[in-house]
Amino acid sequence: MGFDLPAFTQTLLRRASVTPADDGALGALGDALRALGFMVTPLAFGPEDAPTPNLFARLGEAGPHLGFAGHTDVVPPGPGWDHEPFGGEIAGGRIWGRGAADMKGGIAAFVAALADLLAARPLKGSVSLLITGDEEGSARHGTRDMLPWMAARGHIPDFCLVGEPTNPSALGEVIKIGRRGSLNAAITVRGVQGHSAYPQRADNPVHRLVDLLHELQRHRLDEGNEVFEPSCLQITSVDVGNPATNVIPAEAAARLNIRFNDLHTGAGLEAWLREVVARHASDATVEVQISGEAFRTAPGGAVTLLADAVEHVTGQRPALDTGGGTSDARFIACYCPVAEFGLVGATMHKADEHVALADLEALRAIYRDFMEAFGV
Structure with missing residues (x-):
């Protein structure tokens, strides 16, 4: 049979x-x-x-x-x-x-x-x-x-x-x-907690995080090629964990994912990512995981x-x-x-x-x- x-x-x-x-x-x-x-x-x-x-x-x-x-x-x-x-x-x-x-x-x-x-x-x-x-x-x-x-x-x-x-x-x-390759990143920006009415006495990490995410998001990585579509960066999470409306938080974090074509390597994208983050928040931490090229x-x-x-x-x-x-x-x-x-x-x-x-x-x-x- x-x-x-x-x-x-x-x-x-x-x-x-x-x-x-x-x-x-x-x-x-x-x-x-x-x-x-x-x-x-x-x-x-x-x-x-x-x-x-x-x-x-x-x-x-x-x-x-x-x-x-x-x-x-x-x-x-x-x-x-x-x-x-x-x-x-x-x-x-x-x-x-x-x-x-x-x-x-x-x-x-x-x-x-x-x-x-x-x-x-x-x-x-x-x-x-x-x-x-x-x-x-x-x-x-x-x-x-x-x-x-x-x-x-x-x-x-x-x-x-x-x-x-x-x-x-x-x-x-x-x-x-x-x-496509895949890169995941977690970014944590640290500041100084304080009262929102006295911002001069604090350091708001949310503002710096928003600025660096904006630069990352608006940057066009490439135009693609004959077999790959353009690489894509997506912000997947922004977290502050602040229940109060009148407190500047001490820390703000975000996560993102980049799906990239063969015009890039994971190491090259990680270096670019760290350079952008450092310009906006020199003391920020960046954790990167490359799951595949x-x-x-x-x-x-x-x-x-x-x-x-x-x-x-x-x-x-x-x-x-x-x-x-x-x-x-x-x-x-x-x-x-x-x-x-x-x-x-x-x-x-x-x-x-x-x-x-x-x-x-x-x-x-x-x-x-x-x-x-x-x-x-």
Whole structure:
């Protein structure tokens, strides 16, 4: 009968793997891969009392080597569901559940495509899977820690496909060939508390904070380029914590996020940010976290093969895009070329997340066609 894709998708969906819990999701995936002949290695990184669960699997040793990356963890379901969040219900030509789109459905489709390929012939090259249980959370000890482990053992693929839900409304619309970088900053300006009627006896940090935020916000970082939209700075919080109307506070704080294209680096933006803050408030503190640098994979090669497979199955030539948030592809790009293609993401992170069964089967065919064209 062949591999039962809807049933395996249900198996994954019925594991309540809300970050950082796994609830057996990686184990179920490992069992399916072992049945196909893969060598499966569970990996745990991070603190001993709360390690992050991950899984690496590989079949074959020859080249070319194709990697597939993804995550089995999901965000909390939240309220407002008409379908059981972890029930994997099939109704109305759709399969429902948290993670159906993001991204257990994509993982299941790739496993099904592997099963189809291996039922037809032996592998010519090799295939590996790097699957983490912590992409929706901090992402500190998942894909980022798996890659050095893989590199030390000769497991870095020639190309990696990430099965994130890249399509906004219909299968075949978008292949992601890059992502913007992301910088978060917390700024604290200190002053001298005092009575608002006697400002000469105080030092109002709010005024200096407002001035520096205004300069940061009105500065245009760039105009974008042929594959990236302009970089964007957004002020996400301004906090004083002052319940009184007649007191100048001693401290004022703000947070901001910059999504930046490959015209910038995180270090360059941090230096600019600190320079602006210092001119307005020399004693201010600035805490910066760079969660990922901008990257892009050049069109051609495997990207073209993937686009051809998408077009063959859907009849639509996908756009090559770099928009949206971050993904684990930002870590993979430091080791090998990477692109992302998966299901329709219209319902991801929403109540009643679901995907069409027809899309699941079409994605299975796309992944099978791509593996054939890639030569594994």
